[in-house]
Amino acid sequence: MTRGASIARFWRVPLAIALTLMAAGCTDTSLFGSPTGAGPNAQTSPVDPPTGQDAVDAALGARENPRIIATYGGIYSDRPAEIMLAHIVGRLLTAYGQPNTQFTVTILDTADVNAFALPGGYIYVTRGMLELANDTGEIAAVLAHEIAHVVLHHARLRANKARQDELVDKVMTGVLGANASQEALKSRMAMAAFSQQQELQADQTGITFASKAGYDPAAAARFLALMGRFAKFSVGDADQANDFLASHPSTPDRIQKATALAQTLPAGEHDHKGYLAAIDGMSFGASSQQGAIIGQRYIQPALKFTFAVPDGYKLQTTQGAVVGVAGDSEAVRFDSAEVPQSMSLTDYLKSGWIAGLDNASVKAATINGMDTASGVARTDKWSFRVSVLRFDGQVVRFIFAARSDSPRFEQGAAATLASFRATTAADLAQIRKVSVKVITARPGDTAASLALHMASMSRGIDLFYVLNDLLPGDAVTPGNTYKIVTVE
Secondary structure (H helix, E strand, O other), X not given: OOOOOOOOOOOHHHHHHHHHHHOOOOEOHHHHOOOOOOOOOOOOOOOOOOOOOOHHHHHHHXXXXXXXXXXXXXXXXXXXXXXXXXXXXXXXXXXXXXXXXOOEEEEEOOXXXXXXXXXXXXXXXXXXXXXXXXXXXXXXXXHHHHHHHHHOOHHHHHHHHHHHHHHHHHHHHHHHHHHOOHHHHHHHHHHHOOOHHHHHHHHHHHHHHHHHOOEOOOHHHHHHHHHHHHHHHHHOOHHHHHOOOOOOOOHHHHHHHXXXXXXXXXXXXXXXXXXXXXXXXOEOOOOHHHOEEEOOEEEEOOOXXXXXXXXXXXXXXXXXXXXXXXXXXXXEEEEEEOOOOOOOHHHHHOOOOOOXXXXXXXXXXXXXXXXXXXXXXXXXXXXXXXXXXXXXXXXXXXXXXXXXXXXXXXXXXXXXXXXXXXXXXXXXXXXXXXXEEEEEOOOOOOHXXXXXXXXXXXOHHHHHHHHXXXXXXXXXXXXXXXXXXXXX
16 A cells, blocks of 8 residues: 555655755654664564565565664554454455465554555554554455565565665765755655556455455455545645555556456455444554644653744654755754764764755854754755754754745744753643544434534544545434544
């Protein structure tokens, strides 16, 4: 399955490239909830291949598994959901004729709507994916699709392409610095993704075997349509929602083919109540491990720091960083880096990880009792304001990018750095628990009346309809269960 909620608008891509290339140093994602020992450079001991797995696949999967977990915010533990997924996977493997093959299914602690597979029997499903689905048939379609990628050895082919692309990307970055083109990002996305033909093949194989396992074959098309609808809700762009990666078939094309195949297969299970019971109480939205965003302020409750960005910036937590975008001309990235205690912050800024840095601009300062250093960098198309500071023994970085420098841009970057401080009790009290709650419809209820449970949230009523795959005016069945999102 492919990415839904995290699709970027076209104009965001150049900003992403600029910030990514400026932050080419060693990034430590520990500030954003990566599990201990599962960072990008974690070492994996040699393992014997699991039952039914190829030794090469097993080694590749075991090596990449910690990196995947670290990149996507760590493992989300939810016993009812884990039991449900294990049961579904067991039925699917029996249908595939591989009842003794070992697969590991991991729930990733991210709101991204995503699922994917690694060689060696590693399957990943995000919280966001589980919360969007509405029955066992839909999540079985997702899992069957990912198992198909593994059985058909697509994951190994993708890993080989990704390694090739990593080498190309390193060469381009080393030669071109922060001037690497937008095509580099497009190439990386295309190389890492499954091909169109592989996606369609996994769709067809997955639907066939999900049906053989007794699940509803129509669920795949239904969920593909819901993913497209959720993508439109998330990004407000129908064209990009329906064709979000050039390397994947458009959603309408996949739905058409999935529907045609399902019509040739017998009806199957799509347990709605049992599925919702398994995800009841699941955390919703950004992981608490990644911190909370409240207006212009980011709060990290575990490490107890906070900062605020200027008005006009929209913050979001992403893989190993907090990023913000203001229109199509400014952006900021906040992350952390591993820097020896013996190295001064000015020396770190000048150590070569910033393309186009003006060394004469680098200055040290003390802000809110913390050591900081700041500098200015420029490339052909971008101006950068880069600041680093030491907090509680760790080094954090602010990287502001703008198409053109200005006093306002300089003041905004300086104000953001000055806003960084330890959290107070009042800061932490602003954080609310957001979770999925399952409610039961009563006689007289309508979709509109149930949607009012989420009226206090921004776009909450629209989100209710999407999460439950309903439309305004749809009837609801008394005694049936529905999802709402609660804030406590």
